[in-house]
Amino acid sequence: MPSIHPMYGGVSANFVRGGATTIENAEYGSAAVLNFEKTPIYFLLGRGETSGRWNIAKGEGVDDYPQLAEFAHGGGTDHLVSLLEFPKEAALRGVSLSLTSDRPGGFSDDQLAIVAKLFPALGLACYRIAASKTAADILAVYTGAKTSARILAGEIQRGKGGSINAAILLADLRNFTALTEVYQPGEIAGFLDEHFELIGRHVEENSGEILKFMGDSVLAIFPTDAEDQQKACMAALASARNILEANKVLNGQRRNDGGPDIGVDVVLHLGEVFYGNIGARGRLDFTVIGSAVNEASRLEKLCGTLEQELLMSESFATTCAVACEYLGSFELRGVSKRADVFKLADAVF
Template sequence: MVGKIPSGCRPHSEIKKINDHIQWLIEQGITCEHIGDLAAGLCDRLIATGVPIWRASIRMPSLHPMYRGVAANFERGGAIVLENAEHGSETERSFEMTPIFHLLSRGEKTGRWNLAKGEGLQYAELHEFALAGGTDHVISIFEFPKEVALRGLGFSLTSDAPGGFSDDQLAIIQELLPALGLAAYRVAVSKTATEILAVYTGARTSARILAGETRRGMGGSIDAAILLADLRNFTALTEAHQPGEIVGFLNEHFELIDRHVEENSGEILKFMGDSVLAIFPTDAENPQKACKAALASAQNLLKANEELNRERTLNGGPDIGIDVVLHLGEVFYGNVGAQGRLDFTVIGRAVNEASRLEKLCGTLEQPLLLSESFAATCAVPCDYLGAFELRGVSKRADVFRLAGAAP
């Protein structure tokens, strides 16, 4: 059964308690880092005043590309549990079988189910609570501004006390909801900005942006190992496959490149069509370390790409090779672009040279090429392939492959 949560008049002492809770929520909204802190802290405060909370949760939608929602689950006497609901039809079907979805689909903001009387047992979560001794379950929904994709939050409380929550207790909780919503909104917006920026720019770059490096031209020169990866013969694939299939192929290959770059402390700065640009900043005292990391990334991603192609071709899909170039040099790492549209990336002669070197992979029939500066610093056994002219580069480039590498 769904009903309205009651409210009413109360003595001055209760009003003071409510104001204290509101003040605490506002302070936590400014300082805390996750909605789990809000859920645990508020529930502990309410329990201390006699509200028989057994379980509670704050559920919110998410803008993260991997997750459709986030939840902070509280249990009296236990640790807060954080959950991320991934995108996908299975997750959406599961959400459609929840009491919160029931309220949203009916345009209602509050709901209450008497578990002791068998109400709400069609929902798996409430059925589980009832079997474990739950007696009362209430949900309040708080909406955020319409222009924000973070649409709002659902705050649910479960009691295991005989008779559940009193009307006065529920009225107090209802009065706390705006402050809870405001605090959760601030936490969610801050976390969303940090996470989304990291997804679009990379963890290292996003940290610099959030630290204040936002003006055009702001940045500086760094030495870095550069990894440039390009999908081979990708233009021909666009002629033979539909756009949706092409996007799927790109995502598969970019995923494995990103995985092996990140696990070696590198960072992808840019996806350029079917190419990937990543850097491994060097340590002045040990530049070889960055080169070793870049080389490990290149070798691992090429091996993983072979495995991906074997699986795909068994199902009739295309074999898509990757050409990788490793270079070492000085780059400008910072904000480049127009005043209203910036890109935090790397530019410079070394980046241009890496791009030109990549064109030689097909000519030399080698999936992995090393520049002279990279090969010398990395100090691994290499075969010299010759000196080549690069378009737009005045000096011929000495090019290497790993010793014993086959075409």
């Protein structure tokens, strides 16, 4: 089936008698997608036909389609393909069902009659799976895997949510606004995608979740409870250090092509936040709010002042299990209490 996903062009399920069942996601740019034009499915789509049959034993299609040559090499004798269209309201076009036999003489008339009855039922099942999977996949892409799971579990009422403790990671691209006066919008979007990709990768590999892209900033959380606060802080810190290192590598590669250096400032904080649905009646955002989020945002403004690319709040620095260096106490706009600010000890970083 084709898929609606920013990374995958389609998904296939392969069943082999006596072997394992495999599910494969075909990434954009992968061999599976690039070679799609060399398949019987593409042939039928191009001719506007919904079914086809190739007598592999007689060599039909073997020279035209690598897949049929592979089946022939494995003893295949007959190959069927049926294209079933989904309802028009579905964004997905439909599903292709293929069946290969190694029976001498290929499929019998009785077997073909069974297949003719079976394929429509399979198509209906595929439609149900596709609709459910597409909804879950797209929701996860736009809200994050953990947040989407909560939404699909029914947490969709405005104001519904609760207080949680979390390590907060706020990453902001340094002096990015100035680039908009030099580069075209398409180039700017490309730069953002490159940096957001590496930030997202290192957040997710440490069990964090990105909640929001805000212009050239990223907000992520690492939820925790009272017993695991240090673990969450260490996960957020590992993400931050990996982000900064990967960002240097990315800038080095872009510099070789004559592109700009784009720095990233990261702030780490630990506190209580409200995690839930916020917004208008017909347009909600599942996110975090609270004083801890505001404080993290204000701390980020100090990165340039202190000439530091990684800053930590007192609550974070005293909880994580690494040596930190005190930088001073600072007023934060809109925050009544002065904030003690830390960085990693030079020997640690």
